[in-house]
Amino acid sequence: MNENLALSDETLLSIEKPERYIGNEVNCVMKDKEKVDIRFAFCFPDVYEIGMSHLGIQILYGMFNSYEDVWCERVYSPWMDMDAVMRSQNIPLFALESQDKVKDFDFLGFTLQYEMCYTNILQILDLSGIPFKTADRTWEDPIVIGGGPCTYNPEPIADFFDIFYIGEGETRYRELFDLYKKAKNDGISRQDFLHMVAKIPGMYVPSLYDVKYKEDGTILSMDPVYPDVPRTVYKEMCLDLSKEFYPTKPVVPYIKVTQDxxxxxxxxxxxxxxxxxxxxxxxxxxxxxxxxxxxxxxxxxxxxxxxxxxxxxxxxxxxxxxxxxxxxxxxxxxxxxxxxxxxxxxxxxxxxxxxxxxxQDVKKSSLTFAPEAGTQRMRDVINKGLTEEDILRGSEQAFLGGWNKVKLYFMLGLPGETDDDILGIGDIANKIAVRYFETVPKEKRNGRTIDIVASTSFFVPKPFTPFQWARMNTKEEFLDKANKTRKGIMAQLNQKHIKYNWHEADASMMEGIFARGDRKLNDVILKAYQKGCIFDAWSEYFDFGKWMETFEECGIDPFFYTTRERADDEIFPWDILNCGVTKEFLLREWKNSIKxxxxxxxxxxxxxxxxxxxxxxxxxxxxxxx
CATH class of the missing domain: 3.30.750.210 (Transcription Regulator spoIIAA)
Incomplete structure (x- = not known):
């Protein structure tokens, strides 16, 4: 057992789920800190149970710890009760394995899975005593690096990161670590180190790029500040996955997590x-x-x-x-x-x-379909490749196999959507119910009946998709569409067998702003955090009013990022990156979707x-x- 816990027994007993903070789980890696050259704190900026379920961290945690000269430890966002204790008692944020202060590490790595975790990044920096902005950091602070899907448009959080790793993490970290060791040995400045990092493939150092804007607020240019820094950063990719590191001894938590x-x-x-x-x-x-x-x-x-x-x-x-x-x-x-x-x-x-x-144990499980749209026309627009007949035939075979619970996932607010597409959601749910009653005779139902849950989320256009040019619906449009969907379901003959759930529109709008945002959002995110915005991915803590108030104070129109349709030739904030799929191809697919x-x-x-x-x-x- 780790005797050097950062928290006293008294503190641990005063908070919910103290197991989140004590480490020492099965398969966690302990090393002698005197015998390693690099200490890496790997952070999932959300609560322990969510972060522990993430495969990407388990892969890199295992890979880094397979290097003799590196000790990788884990850190998660302290939950609200723990956050309050740490602030009131001035307890600095610590890593789970050694319980040492995060500020004393060489690297602080974040995996960026979801835009609504951005204020939690600032929580981690704040509780660690690390300056928020790369411009204010020295060698006394860890190198802050981000990876994961949100780095494909890292601009809204560019000021807070020294480096973004674009692509799959297995390929370039060894090179980065060796360069870091050399820089420290040779007494190179932090700025010069970052300049050298920018030349490693897949490494995007945002402070080395200068962004200029047009009068209408769109981007005029994004240029490297030095001639030897690449104009475009290409994603890193594993060419043979069977030869890459894969963890067969993942850390096993003490408490129930999202994926046990x-x-x-x-x-x-x-x-x-x-x-x-x-x-x-x-x-x-x-x-x-x-x-x-x-x-x-x-x-x-x-x-x-x-x-x-x-x-x-x-x-x-x-x-x-x-x-x-x-x-x-x-x-x-x-x-x-x-x-x-x-x-x-x-x-x-x-x-x-x-x-x-x-x-599967048939009695336990429900069947999940993701038609995404209520009509065939709309499924062709989004290129879903699933016909109504596929859905009904699949349902019929499932009913014959003993299933009687069906979950359906749809999106509202897709480009070009009409009322017919929205009403189609209730229609297809009803057709599945009808197919059940046609397929399973009364005597074989064993007192059970069909149970359908239709869920809708609100569509958020994302970078590097054909819909990166699309306008996003307003909150009011989304709620109106959810209401039409509900009425459409209630009008069905089998409505009592169909349950309807929908997501929150406010959070979808914020996700849309961050997904396609630019560097002007850095100050908005920082100010919102300073006003108390945190755990925005959790509905009980998300405060939409506070965000809107912050946009106003910063003089920024949030709708510029959401409801505006983009011109074909607009320069996007993420155009500095290349994910292997060309912009010409995505534009061609956008035109095909319109047709x-x-x-x-x-x-x-x-x-x-x-x-x-x-x-x-x-x-x-x-x-x-x-």
Whole structure:
């Protein structure tokens, strides 16, 4: 047990879930701090239970700790009760493993998964005693680095970070660590070190770029301040996932977290090309892991953790070409040990249902479809590649297999949406109910009946998607559409079997502002944090009024970032980055969406998105098929 806890027993007993702060979990890594050259504090800027469920941190935590000269520890956002204690008692934020102050580390790394966590980044810096802005830091402070999907438009938080790592973390950190050691040995200044970092592929150092604006508020230019700093930063990508580090001894928490299971990543990328989906573009091309490698690491991970569930992780598991072989192996290995297999991200077809009936306890589970839109016209606009017949046929096969609970996910506020598309949500939910009553005769229902939950989220246009040019709905438009959806469902014959949920419009609007924002938002975020905005991803703490008040005080119009449709040739804040997919391709897809023309998937034909330049994965498969 770690005797040097940063918190007294008295403090630990006064807060909710003290296990969030004491470390020492199964598989956590302890090292002798005198024997390492680099100490890295890895932060998920949200509460422990959310952060501990994140695969990316587990991968990099394991990889960094496999280096003899590096000790990587974890840090999460202290929950509100703990935050108050730390401020009132002047307790500096500490890392879980050593319980040492975060300020004493060489690096503080953030994984940026969700825009609504931005004020929590400032909470971490504040409680650590690290200056908010890179301009005010010295070698006495850690190097603050960010990675993850939100770094594909890091401009709203650019002032707070020394470096953004663009792309997959497995490839360039060793180079960064070696450069850091050399800089410290040679007595190089912090500024000169960052200048050298900017030349490592995938490293974006925002302080080395100068942004100029036009009178209308859009960007005129983004230029490097030195001639040897790259004009464009290209994403880093693993070319062979089966050869990269993967953690088979992930840290196992004491308390229940969001994902209490072994997570087996089977591939990265997606062939589907849904136009609203950022991950589908960022992780192109689709790259599969070798099935024998997956068999080996799945057994190792189960043995090293004692978990009773294994979940296959990917954007679309049905598209993994060796899924039947992998599942047969897992079913055989897991059944004897009573280990459950979970399969998110399946397309609902005969094969998937067959698989699910083998691996799931039918009585427990509900079936999940994500039609995303209520009509075929709208599904073609967003390139969903799912027909009404697919949904109804999938439902019918599921009902025959014993399922009677269906979850449906839709988006409201998609580009070009009409009232017919909105009313289509109730219509398709009703058709599924009708199909249940047609398929399952009364005597086979065992007193059960169909139970459908339709959920709508509000559409937020994201960078590096064809919809990055689209206008976003206002809060009032969103709520009006949610109301129409509710009425549409209530008008259905089988309405008593359909439950409707919708997301909050305020939070969606804020997410939309940050997703496509520019550097002018840095001051807004800082000021909102200083007014008490924190844990904005949690509805009980999100204060929309405070945010709107802050925009007004900073003289910034939030609607400039949301409801304005962009010109084809506008320079976006993220155009300094290249995710492997060209802007020309995304613009072509935007035009196709306006026409309602669907595009094919990567296995059926190459769309020329640009990702083939990496020469791996599905792009290489295509060449073999020709």
């Amino acid at each position: 299971r072994v997570v087996l990543e089977i591939m990265r990328g997606c062939i589907r090309g849904c136009r609203f989906c950022q991950a589908g573009q960022l992780y192109k091309p689709l790259r599969e892991k070798d099935v024998d490698y997956l068999k080996k690491i799945s057994l190792e991970s189960l043995k090293n953790t004692g978990y009773e569930e294994i979940s296959l992780s990917s954007l679309s598991s049905s598209d993994y070409s060796k899924l039947p072989e992998l599942l047969d192996f897992l079913i055989e290995s897991c059944n004897e040990k009573k280990i459950n297999i979970s399969l998110p991200s399946l397309r609902i077809d005969a094969f998937s249902l067959d698989v699910m009936s083998k691996v 309602g023309t669907p595009s094919t998937n990567c296995r059926k034909g190459c769309l020329g998105c640009g990702a083939a330049s990496y020469g791996v994965g599905v792009c290489k498969e295509g060449k073999i098929n020709e």
